[in-house]
Amino acid sequence: MTNDERRATGDGRLGAYEVLRPTLDTSRIRADFPILAEQVNGRSVVFLDSAASSQKPVQVLQAMDDVYRHAYANVHRGVYTFSEAATERYEQARVKIARFIGAPAAENIVFTRNATEALNLLAYSYGRHFLQPGDEILITELEHHANFVPWQVLAQERGLRLKFIPISPEGRLALDKLDELLTPRTRLLSFAHVSNVLGAITDPRPIIQRAHAIGARVIVDGSQSVPHMPVNVVELDCDFLVFSGHKMLGPTGIGVLYGKRDLLDAMPPFLTGGDMISAVGFDGPRWNDVPLKFEAGTPAFVEAIGLGAAVDYLSALDMSAVRAHERELTAYALERMSEVPGAKIIGPTDPDVRGGVVTFTLDRVHPHDLASLLDREGVAIRAGHHCAQPLHIRLGLSATARASFYIYTEPHEVDALIEAIYKARHALKR
Amino acid sequence: MQDLYREHILDHYENPRHHGTLEHADFTHEESNPLCGDRIRIDVKLGSEGDRYRIAEAAFTGDGCIISQAAASMLLEDVMGKSVDEVEQLEPQHVLDLVGAPLTAARVKCALLGLKVLKTGIKLWKLQRS
Numbered sequence: 352m353t354n355d356e357r358r359a360t361g362d363g364r365l366g367a368y369e370v371l372r373p374t375l376d377t378s379r380i381r382a383d384f385p386i387l388a389e390q391v392n393g394r395s396v397v398f399l400d401s402a403a404s405s406q407k408p409v410q411v412l413q414a415m416d417d418v419y420r421h422a423y424a425n426v427h428r429g430v431y432t433f434s435e436a437a438t439e440r441y442e443q444a445r446v447k448i449a450r451f452i453g454a455p456a457a458e459n460i461v462f463t464r465n466a467t468e469a470l471n472l473l474a475y476s477y478g479r480h481f482l483q484p485g486d487e488i489l490i491t492e493l494e495h496h497a498n499f500v501p502w503q504v505l506a507q508e509r510g511l512r513l514k515f516i517p518i519s520p521e522g523r524l525a526l527d528k529l530d531e532l533l534t535p536r537t538r539l540l541s542f543a544h545v546s547n548v549l550g551a552i553t554d555p556r557p558i559i560q561r562a563h564a565i566g567a568r569v570i571v572d573g574s575q576s577v578p579h580m581p582v583n584v585v586e587l588d589c590d591f592l593v594f595s596g597h598k599m600l601g602p603t604g605i606g607v608l609y610g611k612r613d614l615l616d617a618m619p620p621f622l623t624g625g626d627m628i629s630a631v632g633f634d635g636p637r638w639n640d641v642p643l644k645f646e647a648g649t650p651a652f653v654e655a656i657g658l659g660a661a662v663d664y665l666s667a668l669d670m671s672a673v674r675a676h677e678r679e680l681t682a683y684a685l686e687r688m689s690e691v692p693g694a695k696i697i698g699p700t701d702p703d704v705r706g707g708v709v710t711f712t713l714d715r716v717h718p719h720d721l722a723s724l725l726d727r728e729g730v731a732i733r734a735g736h737h738c739a740q741p742l743h744i745r746l747g748l749s750a751t752a753r754a755s756f757y758i759y760t761e762p763h764e765v766d767a768l769i770e771a772i773y774k775a776r777h778a779l780k781r
Numbered sequence: 782m783q784d785l786y787r788e789h790i791l792d793h794y795e796n797p798r799h800h801g802t803l804e805h806a807d808f809t810h811e812e813s814n815p816l817c818g819d820r821i822r823i824d825v826k827l828g829s830e831g832d833r834y835r836i837a838e839a840a841f842t843g844d845g846c847i848i849s850q851a852a853a854s855m856l857l858e859d860v861m862g863k864s865v866d867e868v869e870q871l872e873p874q875h876v877l878d879l880v881g882a883p884l885t886a887a888r889v890k891c892a893l894l895g896l897k898v899l900k901t902g903i904k905l906w907k908l909q910r911s
Contacts, residue, residue, distance in 0.1 A: 717846035719817050723785060723888060735817050749818030749844065778786050779847070 374676040375668060377761050383408035383664075384759055394729030397767045402547055402575060402708050402755030403733055404597045407661075411600055414660035418653050426652045427626055427643070441652040444659030445642075451662045452573075452592065453583035454609055461615070461642040462655050465606035466574045467497040469593035470541070472608060472621040472645060473570060474501035477591075478539070480619055484510035486538040489567075491516040491524055492745050493546045496738040498572045502541065516542070518745060522549040522698035529561060537567045544576035548739045548751065549698030550681070550708035552576070555587050563588070568614070574598060578665075578757075579706055580674040584609055599665065601658035604651045615641040622647040665758075673758055677707035680756045684709045684765045691772055693781075697751055707756035710737075713772065715781050718752040724775035730768055785882045786847065793851035798858045801840045808909075810902030814894050819845030821853050821898050825906075827865065834865045839899075846891050848884065853895030855879040865903050871896060 381387050384406050389396050398406060418440060424433035426441050445457040454460060463469040478501075482488070488502050492515050506513040514532055519525040524542070533540075540562045545552050559569045570591040576582055577592070578599030584592050591614070596605040610618075620627055620638055624647040628636045638644045665673065682702035688694050693714030699705050713721055718734035725732055733753045736743045743749065754768055803824035811822035821843035828837035839857045843850060856876055860868050876896050877884065884892055 719819075719846040719888070719891065720786070720848070723885070726885075727785075743818070749820070780791065 374672055374679060375758055377676075377759060380408075380668075381759050381761075383410065385409060387759060391729040391731070392727055397728075397730040397764045397771075399754040399756065399760070399764065399768060400731050400733045401757035401760070402598070402753065403737075404603070405578065405600050405757050406759065407600055407602065407657075408664055410664050411602065411657045411660045415602065415653050415657040418656055423653070425649055437652060440656045440659075441650070444655045444662075447659045447662045448607060451666060452577065452609060453585050455585065456612070458641050459584075459609050459612060459615070461608040461610065461645040462650055463593075463606040463608050463645075464604055464651070465595040465597070466572060466593040467595075467606075469606055469608035470497055470570070470572070471501050473541075473591060473593075474505045476618045476621045476645075477568070477614070478502075478505045478511075479509065481617075482509055482511055482538055485512070485536060487512045487514055487534060487536045489514050489516065489532055489537055489540045489562075491542045492518050493524070493549055493551070493739065493742045494541075494543055495547055495572070495574065496740065497574075498541055498543060498570075499741060512536070518549070518742070523551045523704065524553050526553075526558065529558065533561060533565055533567065535565065537562070537565060539568050539570070541570035541572065543572040543574070544582070545579070545706040545708075546698065546739075546742075547575050547708065548710050548737050548742055548753065550705040550710065551699050552580075552704050552706055555589060559588055575706055575708070579670075579677055581670040590614055596654065596658040596661065599658075600661035602654045605654035605658050607658075608645070612641065615645070618645075620644050620647065624648050626650070668758060676758065677756050677760075678702050680760055680762065680765065681705055681707050681709060683762055684754065684756070684768070687765055687769045691769065694772070697746065697748070707760070708753060709755070710751050710753040712748065712751055713776075713781075716776065716779060718750045720779065721752050721772070721775055724778055725768070725771045728767070728771040728774060730771045732768070785884070787882055790847065790851045790880065790882060793854040794847045797841075797850060797854040799840050799854065799861075800842065802842060803838055803840050808902050808906040810898050810905060812894065812898045812901065814845070814849070814890055817846065817891065819843070819849040819891055819894055821845070821849065821894050823853070823857070823895070823898050823902055825899075825902060836860050836863055836865065836868065841895065841898075845894075848880070848888055848891040849894050852876055852880050852892040853898075856895045856899065860899065865907075869900055869903050871900070 386406050422436035424437050426438040428434055445460045449457045449460050488511055490502055502513055517525045555571050562569045568590040571589040573582055573592050573594040577594040590611050592609040594607050597603045627639050627644050627647040629639045630637045685700055695712050697710040722732055722734035735750050803826055806824035807827045809824045813820040821841055823841045826838040827834045841853045873893050880892050
């Protein structure tokens with residue numbers, strides 16, 4: 352098996368080779384995250400909301416600090432030393448990110464603010480130019496609002512039909528419905544690789560193959576997969592992949608759109624202005640080449656450099672080991688949660704097909720009350736609909752509680768969660 | 782841990798005052814908090830002395846967290862007999878004082894949902910009359 356074959360797991364399952372590999376040395380990792388030494392309400396923080404946004408290692412903070420201290424000037428402009436140094440680091444970050452997801456070239460990587468902006472870019476640029484009234488877009492019932500609302504707006508504006516892959520009773524995509532949902536009018540399919548609520552991992556490969564077979568383009572929302580498992584865009588053969596930097600150790604304000612080169616070349620710009628043109632005359636502009644065509648204005652290049660450092664950090668750990676670590680934690684958390692009377696896990700309970708996201712309800716305790724009480728114990732979890740209201744409507748729930756894990760999460764933090772749940776119950780006399 | 786969910790808050794949640802619906806209400810209004818899905822509906826019957834209207838009867842139903850539901854119960858208990866003009870002038874702090882527990886910014890919205898529903902209900906009722 353080649354290195355690439357080992358890395359290219361689309362479905363989150365690990366081959367025998369990876370299972371034998373030791374998982375992460377969390378005590379060493381935690382030493383890189385100053386915030387994890389903070390106290391909350393007099394207790395060491397137990398941070399279980401990395402699916403919303405991860406914490407940052409000193410390596411990322413230093414990479415950004417170093418630019419501001421030693422190499423800061425606007426990129427792609429000056430011919431002086433600082434500008435050239437900043438430009439080189441910015442473009443080097445693009446190369447690192449391309450390698451991280453197995454993209455053929457750095458030009459396939461467009462920097463955006465986050466996955467939300469990348470999806471909006473696609474809806475504006477691809478959707479408004481390549482889709483015709485009556486065309487169909489297929490998304491799923493479990494999508495985050497970021498992969499829901501742009502398509503709703505586009506469908507209303509352009510007279511398109513928006514269709515949804517339903518969820519199965521066990522909380523996965525009901526892919527047995529895919530063939531009847533894909534029609535000759537289906538032009539675009541967009542779905543989450545890993546659900547931010549159900550945790551369900553969807554193997555994108557068979558879906559992409561079937562969509563391509565009828566000539567549809569496919570967007571994979573990698574917001575919850577790229578930070579947590581090996582993802583290789585060539586292996587997946589997706590047309591586009593989007594993800595956010597802040598969920599994968601990087602800073603806020605930087606995200607990524609990967610696209611196949613011929614599609615990016617054919618697409619018109621999203622935002623216009625400086626940096627995205629090759630020339631502007633009184634008769635009109637000429638667009639710059641991909642990817643700069645999509646990066647109007649001064650980009651968040653310091654943040655991109657920070658994301659480059661985050662990718663270095665994750666690559667050094669090995670993404671297969673990251674996945675194995677989170678799989679172990681998820682298995683442990685699912686087991687511990689099953690002991691809590693009245694707790695109900697939302698989504699699949701097989702850790703092989705579940706990312707490091709454990710969403711649950713507690714009988715007679717509202718998730719917001721639970722989250723407030725857990726905070727008193729220094730345990731940070733998320734409560735609400737997690738920007739997936741349509742999914743919650745389908746589940747018949749107004750809100751759920753969610754604990755999520757990352758490279759620095761340790762099993763004793765799962766224990767702290769369980770203990771805090773019992774305490775909350777007691778405080779509420781439930 | 783106990784300060785937020787002190788006895789009187791849990792009591793209002795377990796045994797909400799003025800809970801239910803009213804037949805022949807003068808107005809009914811319902812809203813939800815989109816962030817967490819808390820929902821409150823309030824029915825109000827008014828009594829009048831000349832052109833001065835008072836809250837004669839009020840009842841709420843809803844679902845959501847303890848804070849949102851307990852605060853609605855406390856609010857209705859508090860506004861009984863008050864004039865609609867008085868209720869319209871109520872400051873958010875008044876409800877927070879009724880709740881009497883330290884709320885973080887994210888939870889203040891839960892506590893104030895009932896007041897928002899009641900005030901909007903009065904506003905719409907006034908609009909309809911004019």
